[in-house]
Amino acid sequence: xxxxxxxxxxxxxxxxxLGALVPAATTRPARLHAAMRYSLEAGGxxxxxxLVLAAADLFGAKTDALSAAVALECLHTYSLIHDDLPCMDxxxxxxxxxxxxxxxxxxxxxLAGDALLTLAFQLIGRHYAATxxxxxxxxxxxxxxxxxxxxxxxxxxxxxxxxxxxxTASELEFIHLNKTAAMLSASLVAGGLCGGxxxxxxxxxxxxxxxxxxxxxxxxxxxDATADTATLGKTAGKDAxxxxxxxxxxxxxxxxxxxxxxxxxxxxxxxxxxxxxxxxLTTLVENMAARTM
Numbered sequence: 001x002x003x004x005x006x007x008x009x010x011x012x013x014x015x016x017x018l019g020a021l022v023p024a025a026t027t028r029p030a031r032l033h034a035a036m037r038y039s040l041e042a043g044g045x046x047x048x049x050x051l052v053l054a055a056a057d058l059f060g061a062k063t064d065a066l067s068a069a070v071a072l073e074c075l076h077t078y079s080l081i082h083d084d085l086p087c088m089d090x091x092x093x094x095x096x097x098x099x100x101x102x103x104x105x106x107x108x109x110x111l112a113g114d115a116l117l118t119l120a121f122q123l124i125g126r127h128y129a130a131t132x133x134x135x136x137x138x139x140x141x142x143x144x145x146x147x148x149x150x151x152x153x154x155x156x157x158x159x160x161x162x163x164x165x166x167x168t169a170s171e172l173e174f175i176h177l178n179k180t181a182a183m184l185s186a187s188l189v190a191g192g193l194c195g196g197x198x199x200x201x202x203x204x205x206x207x208x209x210x211x212x213x214x215x216x217x218x219x220x221x222x223x224d225a226t227a228d229t230a231t232l233g234k235t236a237g238k239d240a241x242x243x244x245x246x247x248x249x250x251x252x253x254x255x256x257x258x259x260x261x262x263x264x265x266x267x268x269x270x271x272x273x274x275x276x277x278x279x280x281l282t283t284l285v286e287n288m289a290a291r292t293m
Contacts, residue, residue, distance in 0.1 A: 003283045007050065014049045017070045021123060035104045035112035036119075039077050042095035047216075047288070048072040048187040054280050055191025055205060065194035067127035068138055071120040072187050075146055078116035079183075081109050083155065117146070137193050145186035154179030158244075167245035173214070176247075180220075181213020188281075201274060208270035208281070215263035215289050221246035222256050223291065264289035
């Protein structure tokens with residue numbers, strides 16, 4: 001199967017999983033579940049769940065990785081809902097549609113994010129209970145990536161950086177490693193765990209995710225500065241307007257593009273050490289760096 005066909009197959013499987021594993025919009029309280037599904041069903045690249053499924057397949061998918069993939073998408077979507085709130089980034093557009101707090105209200109959006117965060121761990125506990133070692137490993141990996149020292153810590157540092165005029169390259173890297181790269185690494189490792197990867201292979205997946213996350217965020221910063229709102233599906237130029245320190249602001253466009261290429265190359269070099277050279281994941285890295293996906 002060629003790359004595009006495989007990517008489409010993964011995405012279809014993910015959409016089916018979201019439909020089957022997330023409570024229906026009519027589930028009481030309907031407003032809450034409608035808000036959860038509104039944000040989940042807005043689309044997007046589905047990068048994190050695709051990474052889960054592709055990494056699991058790379059090692060033979062010893063255990064069905066779909067529930068883990070859906071859990072990662074729930075976590076990602078929760079973080080977007082909260083990130084868009086007026087007290088955070090205060091954005092009106094996400095994935096080409098009004099953000100959750102604009103479509104519903106702030107309180108409903110807040111609770112929808114809370115519910116998606118909780119649902120992620122419900123799914124892990126529910127669907128991997130028969131394999132307790134795997135269940136525990138998935139919980140450790142995903143909770144660690146989503147917690148106060150990684151995803152949420154990166155969000156906190158990002159907010160603090162908005163109030164500073166002297167953000168350093170090291171501080172910016174901390175934000176991007178934790179706000180973005182941590183969840184990409186966790187997605188690859190979750191897939192590896194479901195596939196039966198050994199410790200050395202899991203470490204390689206973490207390394208690949210770290211570099212992919214940095215490349216992804218640098219490209220995101222470049223696009224925020226160069227693309228339009230219709231192309232992005234979210235408000236273009238938002239970072240500059242908010243006075244945020246980005247790779248582009250700190251290093252300039254040319255250096256940012258060079259850093260993105262370097263991080264993508266490092267991610268591909270890590271993937272090359274995995275079984276068969278991980279061709280699907282390698283092409284995925286290339287497409288994400290070029291944003292042709």
